Amino acid sequence: MPHAHPKTSVAERVFDANEALAQSNREKFDHAGTFAINLMSSPGAGKTTILERTFERLNGELRFGVLEGDVQTTLDADRLERFHIPITQVNTDPGFGGECHLDANMVRYGLRDLPLHEIDTLIIENVGNLVCPAEFTVGEDRRVMVFSVTEGEDKPLKYPLMFRSVDLILINKVDLLPHLEFDLALLKRNVEIVHPDVEVILMSARTGEGVEEWCSWLLAQRTALVS
Amino acid sequence: MCCDTESTNCVQGIPLMHELGIAASVVEIVCRHAEGRRVTRIELKIGQLRQIIPATLAFNFELVAQGTVAEGAELDLESIPALGLCAGCGTETELHAFPFQCAQCGCFDLRIVAGEELQVESIECCEESDNAPRPSENVCC
Ligand SMILES: Nc1nc2c(ncn2[C@@H]2O[C@H](COP(=O)(O)OP(=O)(O)OP(=O)(O)O)[C@@H](O)[C@H]2O)c(=O)[nH]1
Ligand SMILES: [Mg+2]
Ligand SMILES: [Zn+2]
Numbered sequence: 001m002p003h004a005h006p007k008t009s010v011a012e013r014v015f016d017a018n019e020a021l022a023q024s025n026r027e028k029f030d031h032a033g034t035f036a037i038n039l040m041s042s043p044g045a046g047k048t049t050i051l052e053r054t055f056e057r058l059n060g061e062l063r064f065g066v067l068e069g070d071v072q073t074t075l076d077a078d079r080l081e082r083f084h085i086p087i088t089q090v091n092t093d094p095g096f097g098g099e100c101h102l103d104a105n106m107v108r109y110g111l112r113d114l115p116l117h118e119i120d121t122l123i124i125e126n127v128g129n130l131v132c133p134a135e136f137t138v139g140e141d142r143r144v145m146v147f148s149v150t151e152g153e154d155k156p157l158k159y160p161l162m163f164r165s166v167d168l169i170l171i172n173k174v175d176l177l178p179h180l181e182f183d184l185a186l187l188k189r190n191v192e193i194v195h196p197d198v199e200v201i202l203m204s205a206r207t208g209e210g211v212e213e214w215c216s217w218l219l220a221q222r223t224a225l226v227s
Numbered sequence: 228m229c230c231d232t233e234s235t236n237c238v239q240g241i242p243l244m245h246e247l248g249i250a251a252s253v254v255e256i257v258c259r260h261a262e263g264r265r266v267t268r269i270e271l272k273i274g275q276l277r278q279i280i281p282a283t284l285a286f287n288f289e290l291v292a293q294g295t296v297a298e299g300a301e302l303d304l305e306s307i308p309a310l311g312l313c314a315g316c317g318t319e320t321e322l323h324a325f326p327f328q329c330a331q332c333g334c335f336d337l338r339i340v341a342g343e344e345l346q347v348e349s350i351e352c353c354e355e356s357d358n359a360p361r362p363s364e365n366v367c368c
Pocket of ligand 1: 041042043044045046047048049050076127128172173174175176203204205206207
């Protein structure tokens with residue numbers, strides 16, 4: 001018997017399925033007039049704290065909604081409850097098929113619990129992780145990364161996919177700089193090396209530094225997109 | 228992979244693998260195209276700009292493929308070098324490190340034209356799906 005194993009051409013990208021679902025999410029956002037931000041970072045860089053500062057300033061001016069991706073808990077969602085904005089949590093509970101990021105399907109699932117037509121700005125707080133979220137778009141209009149100065153200046157070189165995939169980098173916890181041996185100029189150089197001309201805002205969610213600038217960015221991007 | 232020493236992406240001691248999700252997608256694509264036939268070989272293109280560890284992907288593939296027609300298939304990973312096309316002079320440069328720079332004119336305004344692939348190229352299958360032997364017997368049909 002000859003061992004004939006004919007080749008079948010496939011030519012299918014691994015992320016095609018995710019892209020198709022991301023596109024369908026995007027259509028939902030467009031239809032509802034919702035501006036969607038995918039907020040990403042390492043664990044604990046300050047995403048939820050930045051959201052608290054943001055809502056303190058802009059809640060009322062913008063009609064926010066939040067989609068929280070969390071590995072197991074509802075702690076982040078609980079911290080945002082006082083703002084009385086629509087919020088839903090997608091637990092990316094691990095197990096076989098459990099994930100360390102939000103993919104387009106999980107976001108689609110989460111969107112069923114959100115009144116999108118009442119939300120003009122949706123923040124998707126991704127799971128803390130610098131690798132996987134970089135590869136999965138979820139239908140967002142803008143990708144924003146929070147990077148805290150406790151993470152080390154070399155991170156852009158170690159995780160270029162993430163740094164290259166975002167529209168804005170919030171360098172958070174700058175209030176800690178006097179206590180750290182952190183070379184901000186070196187970090188900025190490394191950011192510039194992997195993603196030339198990306199927008200960067202220095203920020204402290206603790207002292208409020210940079211919050212104004214970030215809120216202006218948010219408003220400007222939203223306006224640019226809607227008009 | 229997701230789970231490096233600096234992150235807390237370990238749950239109950241199990242590292243959450245970036246490559247696990249990718250392996251699952253590969254198996255899904257392969258099984259759909261195999262249409263019930265047993266798969267013996269899978270050709271996969273991986274761009275060098277993807278943060279994928281080939282050995283980890285191969286290991287995860289073995290796990291995820293268990294019990295499917297892709298179980299025991301040989302995974303043929305082709306690494307695709309990164310290429311940037313210069314906006315200034317039109318030269319293509321193979322990129323090995325940051326910053327991405329044109330080898331001809333030195334400018335940094337490059338468009339990535341290769342190196343971001345992650346694609347199942349082709350599969351090879353046994354034609355007789357019914358009496359195909361188990362891959363663990365290590366016999367070719
Ligand atoms: N000093 C200082 N601490 C901050 C700042 N922003 C956040 N933190 C602290 O950092 C810790 C983590 O902040 P979170 O807002 O929970 O970070 P996160 O990115 O939402 O974390 P995960 O969702 O768990 O990935 C908390 O103890 C915050 O109080 C800052 O600007 N300066
Ligand atoms: Mg959080
Ligand atoms: Zn050039």
